[in-house]
Amino acid sequence: MTAAKHQMTRATGRRTGGRAGIRDVAAAAGVSITTVSDALNGKGRLPDTTRRHVRSVADRLGYRPSAAARTLRTGKSGLIGLTVTTYGEEPFTFTEFAYFAEMARAATSAALARGYALVILPATSQRRDFDVWSNVALDGTVVIDPSDHDPVVTELVRQGIPVVSDGRPGGSLPVTAWVDNDHEAAVTGLLDHLAAAGARRIGLLTGTSTDTYTRLSTTAYLDWCARARQDPVYEAYPAHDPCASAVAADRLLARADRPDAVYGLFDPNGTDLLAAARRYGLRVPDDLLLVCCSESGVYATTEPPITTLSLKPGRIGTAVIHLLIDAIEGAAGRAQGSHQVMPTELIVRASSQRARCPAPRLPHATLAAPRTPPAVDQ
Amino acid sequence: MTAAKHQMTRATGRRTGGRAGIRDVAAAAGVSITTVSDALNGKGRLPDTTRRHVRSVADRLGYRPSAAARTLRTGKSGLIGLTVTTYGEEPFTFTEFAYFAEMARAATSAALARGYALVILPATSQRRDFDVWSNVALDGTVVIDPSDHDPVVTELVRQGIPVVSDGRPGGSLPVTAWVDNDHEAAVTGLLDHLAAAGARRIGLLTGTSTDTYTRLSTTAYLDWCARARQDPVYEAYPAHDPCASAVAADRLLARADRPDAVYGLFDPNGTDLLAAARRYGLRVPDDLLLVCCSESGVYATTEPPITTLSLKPGRIGTAVIHLLIDAIEGAAGRAQGSHQVMPTELIVRASSQRARCPAPRLPHATLAAPRTPPAVDQ
DNA sequence: CGCGTGTGGCAGTACGTTTCTGCAAGGTCA
DNA sequence: TGACCTTGCAGAAACGTACTGCCACACGCG
Numbered sequence: 032m033t034a035a036k037h038q039m040t041r042a043t044g045r046r047t048g049g050r051a052g053i054r055d056v057a058a059a060a061g062v063s064i065t066t067v068s069d070a071l072n073g074k075g076r077l078p079d080t081t082r083r084h085v086r087s088v089a090d091r092l093g094y095r096p097s098a099a100a101r102t103l104r105t106g107k108s109g110l111i112g113l114t115v116t117t118y119g120e121e122p123f124t125f126t127e128f129a130y131f132a133e134m135a136r137a138a139t140s141a142a143l144a145r146g147y148a149l150v151i152l153p154a155t156s157q158r159r160d161f162d163v164w165s166n167v168a169l170d171g172t173v174v175i176d177p178s179d180h181d182p183v184v185t186e187l188v189r190q191g192i193p194v195v196s197d198g199r200p201g202g203s204l205p206v207t208a209w210v211d212n213d214h215e216a217a218v219t220g221l222l223d224h225l226a227a228a229g230a231r232r233i234g235l236l237t238g239t240s241t242d243t244y245t246r247l248s249t250t251a252y253l254d255w256c257a258r259a260r261q262d263p264v265y266e267a268y269p270a271h272d273p274c275a276s277a278v279a280a281d282r283l284l285a286r287a288d289r290p291d292a293v294y295g296l297f298d299p300n301g302t303d304l305l306a307a308a309r310r311y312g313l314r315v316p317d318d319l320l321l322v323c324c325s326e327s328g329v330y331a332t333t334e335p336p337i338t339t340l341s342l343k344p345g346r347i348g349t350a351v352i353h354l355l356i357d358a359i360e361g362a363a364g365r366a367q368g369s370h371q372v373m374p375t376e377l378i379v380r381a382s383s384q385r386a387r388c389p390a391p392r393l394p395h396a397t398l399a400a401p402r403t404p405p406a407v408d409q
Numbered sequence: 410m411t412a413a414k415h416q417m418t419r420a421t422g423r424r425t426g427g428r429a430g431i432r433d434v435a436a437a438a439g440v441s442i443t444t445v446s447d448a449l450n451g452k453g454r455l456p457d458t459t460r461r462h463v464r465s466v467a468d469r470l471g472y473r474p475s476a477a478a479r480t481l482r483t484g485k486s487g488l489i490g491l492t493v494t495t496y497g498e499e500p501f502t503f504t505e506f507a508y509f510a511e512m513a514r515a516a517t518s519a520a521l522a523r524g525y526a527l528v529i530l531p532a533t534s535q536r537r538d539f540d541v542w543s544n545v546a547l548d549g550t551v552v553i554d555p556s557d558h559d560p561v562v563t564e565l566v567r568q569g570i571p572v573v574s575d576g577r578p579g580g581s582l583p584v585t586a587w588v589d590n591d592h593e594a595a596v597t598g599l600l601d602h603l604a605a606a607g608a609r610r611i612g613l614l615t616g617t618s619t620d621t622y623t624r625l626s627t628t629a630y631l632d633w634c635a636r637a638r639q640d641p642v643y644e645a646y647p648a649h650d651p652c653a654s655a656v657a658a659d660r661l662l663a664r665a666d667r668p669d670a671v672y673g674l675f676d677p678n679g680t681d682l683l684a685a686a687r688r689y690g691l692r693v694p695d696d697l698l699l700v701c702c703s704e705s706g707v708y709a710t711t712e713p714p715i716t717t718l719s720l721k722p723g724r725i726g727t728a729v730i731h732l733l734i735d736a737i738e739g740a741a742g743r744a745q746g747s748h749q750v751m752p753t754e755l756i757v758r759a760s761s762q763r764a765r766c767p768a769p770r771l772p773h774a775t776l777a778a779p780r781t782p783p784a785v786d787q
Numbered sequence: 788c789g790c791g792t793g794t795g796g797c798a799g800t801a802c803g804t805t806t807c808t809g810c811a812a813g814g815t816c817a
Numbered sequence: 818t819g820a821c822c823t824t825g826c827a828g829a830a831a832c833g834t835a836c837t838g839c840c841a842c843a844c845g846c847g
Contacts, residue, residue, distance in 0.1 A: 050568060052833060063797045068835060075836095076794065095568065098546040099480035100833035103802050108477065109544045110528070132510045139529045148541050150488070151517045151527045163526050166487045168476040190428060190473065273706070302710040309712065328651070329707045332680040334687065430803060441827045446805060453806095454824060478803035481832050 051092040060088040071096070102168050111142055111355065112164075112172035114152045114183070116242075129298060129326040130344045131175065134197065137348030138173060145356050149173075155183040171355045173197065176242055177204055193358035195351050198243050199370065208354045210371045212342050214244060217375040218251035218294075221322055221340055222259075224377060225292045229385045230320050232261060234283055234290030236300045238270030245270070248296055248324075264290045270297050280307040284319075292320035292383075301330055301337045305382075321382040336380035346373055429470040438466040449474070480546050489520055489733060490542075490550035492530045492561070494620075507676060507704040508722045509553065512575065515726030516551060523734050527551075533561040549733045551575065554620055555582055571736035573729050576621050577748065586732045588749045590720050592622065595753040596629035596672075599700055599718055600637075602755060603670045607763045608698050610639060612661050612668030614678045616648030623648070626674055642668045648675050658685040662697075670698035670761075679708055679715045683760075699760040714758035724751055 057067045062085060069075030070085035102108040115131060139149050150167055164183060171193040177184055179202030187194050193207040200206045225233050235252050238245040249265075256263045264286065268279035280303040283293060293304055301323030305315060313319045315335055322338045323330065330337040350371050435442045440463060447453030448463035480486040493509060517527045528545055542561060549571040555562055557580030565572050571585040578584045603611050613630050616623040627643075634641045642664065646657035658681040661671060671682055679701030683693060691697045693713055700716045701708065708715040728749050 054833080064834080065797060065799095065836080066795090069796090072835085075796085078795075081795080093567070095543045097481070097833050098544050099477055099486065100802090101544075101835080102477040102546075103475070103481050103804085103832085104834045104836085106802080109541070128507070128510055132506055135529075139531075143531050143541060146540060146544070148545055149529045151513075151529065153517075153521050162524060163487070163521060165473045166476050166479075166524070167526055168480075189471070277710075299706070302707055306710045306712075327707070328677070329680055329705070332655075332684045334684075334712060431805095432803080442804085443806080443828080444826060447826090450805085453826085456825075459825080475803050478832090479805075481834090482803080482805045484832080 051094045053094070053096065056085065056089045056092055056094050059092060060085050108168040108170055109147050110150050110167060110169055111147050111352070112152045112167070112169045113138065113149045113175075114154050114172065115175040116154045116178050116181070130342060133326055134175070134344035134348040137345035138352050139348075141349040141352040142356070145352075147352075147356060154178075155181070171195070171207075171359045173351050173355060174206070176244070177206070178242075179204060193355055195355040195358065197347055197351050201243055207358050208369045208371075210347055210350045210354065210373060211243070212347070212375050213372050214247040214375075215251040215254075217340055217342075217377075218248050219255055221294060221377055222252065222255045224338075224379070225294070225320050225322060225383060226259065228292075228316075228320055228383055230290075230292035232264060232288065232290045232292070233320075234293040235263070235265035236276075236279055236283055236293060236295040236297070236304070237265055237267045238296060239267045240270055245296065252294070262288070264288055273299065276300055277303040277306065280304045281310070284308060284311050284313070291318070293322075295321075295323040298323070298325045298327060301325055301339065302333065305333060305337065316382050316385055320385070322377075330380065335382050338380045338383035339378050341376045341378055343373060343376055429472045431472070431474065434463070434467045434470055434472050437470060438463050485737075486546040486548055487525050488528050488545065488547055489525050489730070490530045490545070490547045491516065491527045491553075492532050492550065493553040494532045494556050494559070508720060511704055512553065512722035512726040515723035516730050517726075519727040519730040520734070523730070525730075525734060532556075533559070549573070549585075549737045551729050551733060552584070554622070555584070556620075557582060571733055573733040573736065575725055575729050579621055585736050586747045586749075588725055588728045588732065588751060589621070590725070590753050591750050592625040592753075593629040593632075595718055595720075595755075596626050597633055599672060599755055600630065600633045602716075602757070603672070603698050603700060603761060604637065606670075606694075606698055606761055608668075608670035610642060610666065610668045610670070611698075612664075612671040613641070613643035614654075614657055614661055614671060614673040614675070614682070615643055615645045616674060617645045618648055623674065630672070640666070642666055651677065654678055655681040655684065658682045659688070662686060662689050662691070669696070671700075673699075673701040676701070676703040676705060679703055679717065680711065683711060683715065694760050694763055698763070700755075708758065713760050716758045716761035717756050719754045719756055721751060721754055 053064055053067050057064045060067065062070075062081070065075070066077065066081065067085050067089070070077055070082045071089060098108075113135065135149070142149050147170070150169070152164060152167075152172075155164070169187075169192055172184075172187055173195055174181065174184055175197045177196045177198065177200050179200075181204060184194050184196075184200075184204055184206060188205045188207070196204075196206045196209040197211070199209050199211045222233055233256075235249070237249050237252075252265070253263055264283075266279045266283040268275040270276075276297065276299045280295070280300060283290070284304075284307050295301055295304055301321065304319075304321055304323070308315050308319050308321075315321050315337075322340060324340040324342065326341055326344055327339075330339050350373060354369065354371065431442055431445050435445045438445065440448075440459070443453070444455065444459065445463050445467070448455055448460045449467060476486075491513065513527070520527050525548070528547070530542060530545075530550075533542070547565075547570055550562075550565055551573055552559065552562055553575045555574045555576065555578055557578075559582060562572050562574075562578075562582055562584060566583050566585070574582075574584045574587040575589070577587050577589045600611055611634075613627070615627050615630075630643070631641055642661075644657045644661040646653040648654075654675065654677045658673070658678060661668070662682075662685050673679055673682055679699065682697075682699055682701070686693050686697050686699075693699050693715075700718060702718040702720065704719055704722055705717075708717050728751060732747070732749065
C-alpha cells in the first residue's frame, strides 16, 4: 500500500469544490497518477485486472477528467469554431436561415461523430468580439461565406489553426481548404430547364452584395443570356434585408420587358414572386415560370408548388467538417489548399412546367400531398 | 535588466510551435510574468506607462493568452452548452426548425454580448456522446425541451454546473431555472379569437409525443372545449415525422364531424392544412378558419395569409441565457429554482377572419406586400 | 552466478496561466 | 530616527492532466 504516501503529500480531501480529481482516484485505488491516466486512456502496459480496478474506482468516485487540463496538456480541445459572415449592421444575423440551419445541423452531426463539438462564434466586426475568439481554444474553424479580407481568418491561419470555408474564398484569403457548389453548372442547367419549358425571356432576381455566390450565379446568368441571345432582365436588391425581396419581385414584374420566367437567387423570392404574380394577375406556370433557390420545404405545398434549386447544405456541411478534421489530425496542414465542388439539385415542381391543359383539381382526393422527406446527409 | 535572468531560466525561444507565451512577453518587455498578466488584465497596481509598454510588446509579438491555461487556472471557460432533445431515431435532428434557429440565434447573440460562446452538443442517447460532453469545459448549459429524466442534466447539476431549460421541466428534473411560454393563456386566447370569428367547432392538430408543450397545449384545448361545451375534435400524429403532418391534416378534414376551424400545433401544419383544404374544396377563411403555431415568415404570403401564434423564441433564448449567466456568475446557485413565463403573440392574418364580402383582388397593385420585418429580440 | 528481457508501475516534469504573498524603495508623520 | 503606509513589481504555488524516463522484480538461460 504505497497509497499512504500519496495521501501524505496532499490528496487528502476533494479540494476543488467537490469534484474528484485524478489524484483522488489514484489514492483511492492505491496506485499512482500515471497508472490511473494509463488505465483510463487505454495506454501504457497494464494488466486488465489493474485497468478494471482503476476504472471501477473512478466510476465509484464519479470522476470526470478536466477538459481544461487535458486541453492544456495535449494542445487539442476537440472544439471547432463555426462562424457566418454577417451582413448589414445587425450584430448577429443569419440570412438564408434554412440553408444555414441545415448546414449547421449536418456539420454538428458530422463533427460529433468524429468526437468534436461546434462553437458558434460571431464574425468579427467590433473589437470586442476578439475577446471571445481568443477566449476559446479552437482546433479549427469553419467559416461560412467569408468576406474577401476577413481579419479573423487571417489571424487564425497565422496562429496555425486550420480554417475551412463554405464558399470559395475571394481575394487570396488564405484558407486551408474550401467547399462550394458548382454554381455555374447549377444556374446554366436551371436556365436550360426553363428554356426547355418554353421560356422566351428569363428574368433574374439577384442580390447587390458581392459575395461569391451572388457573383458567380449572376455571371453564369449573364453568360447564358449571351449564349442564348437573350437580353438580360434582372433586378438586384440587398439580399440581407428581408423586406426588400417583395419590393424587388414587384419591380421585376412591373417592367415593360416583363420576363415570362424568373429565377430568384434567395430563399424568400419564391413566395414573394408568387405573391407579386398574383397581384398582377399572372398565372403560374401558365403566364410565368418560376424557380427559386431555397432549402425550404414550404415550396412543395404552395399553390402551385414551386421548383427549387437546392444547394444541398447538408452535404456541404459534412464535407467541410471532414476536410477540416482531416487537416487538424493530419497535423501540419496536409491536404493544404484543397477544395471540393459539390453538385446541386433541381427539384422540379409545377411552377416550371408549362401544362398543356390546366392542372385538374382534385376536389376530394384523400391522399396526402406528395412530400419529400427531409434529406439525410450525402 | 532582470530580463537576463528569465532568459537564463528557460524562455529562450518560442517553444510551443511558434506561438509566443506570457514568458516571452515578460522577457521581451523586461518585466516579470506577474506584471504582464496584471498589465494585460487590468489588475494590480501598475503605472500607465508600464501597462502601455507591456501591451505594446505583447501586440508586437502577437501574443494571445492560452484559453486552456486560463480556463484551467480560473475554472471558467466562457463556454455554454446548447442542446436540444432529439426525437425518434435520428442521431441529431431538429424539428421545429424556425423556432430552434431563432432561439439559438438570440441565445448566441445574448451570450456573446456577455462574453460567452455557445457550444452545440447532442442530447444524450448513445454512450459515446458522453465523451463529447465531458471533453468540453462548460460553465453552464441550456437545454431545450428536456425529457423528463434526462441523464445529462442530472449529471451536470451533480457536478455543480448550472442548467437552464427552455420549456418547464417535467418529472422533478433538477434544473437550475427554466423559461417557458404561457401555453395555457396562448391556446385559450387563440381559441377565443377563433370563436369570436365565428367558429362553431374548432379542431386541433396535435402531436403524439409527451413533451410539455404538446401536453399543456392539448390540455388547454380540452379545457377550453369543456368550458365552451364543444366536443373536442382532434388528430394526433408523431410531430417529429415531417411527412406525417400532411396525412394528419387530411385525416382531420376528412372526419364526419369536420371542424370549421383548426389550430395546428406545429410549424408545417399551416401549409399542410391549407393544401388539404384545397383538396377538399374548402375555402379559407370562408369555410375553414386556420391558425398555426409557427415562427416562419412564409405564412405572411400564402394565399390566404395564415394567422400564426408566435412563441417569440428570440425572447426565450435571451431570457434563458441571462438566467443562466446570472446563475454562473452569482456563484453558488443564487436564483436557484427560479423561472420565467413569457407571453406569446398572435399574429392575426386573413385565415382567421371571416370576411363579410370576399377580399377584393388588386390586380395591379404596385405596392409591396405588407411584411413584418423580422423581430428583433425583446 | 551473471546477464538479458519482459512486466508492472512510479516519480517527476511540463503545459501556460492567474494570483497570493511578500519585499524593497521611497515618502510621511510623530 | 523610527514607525508606518504606498507604490511597483517579483517569486512561486497552484490548476489537473499526459507522458518520458526509470526502477524493481521475476524469470530463463548460458
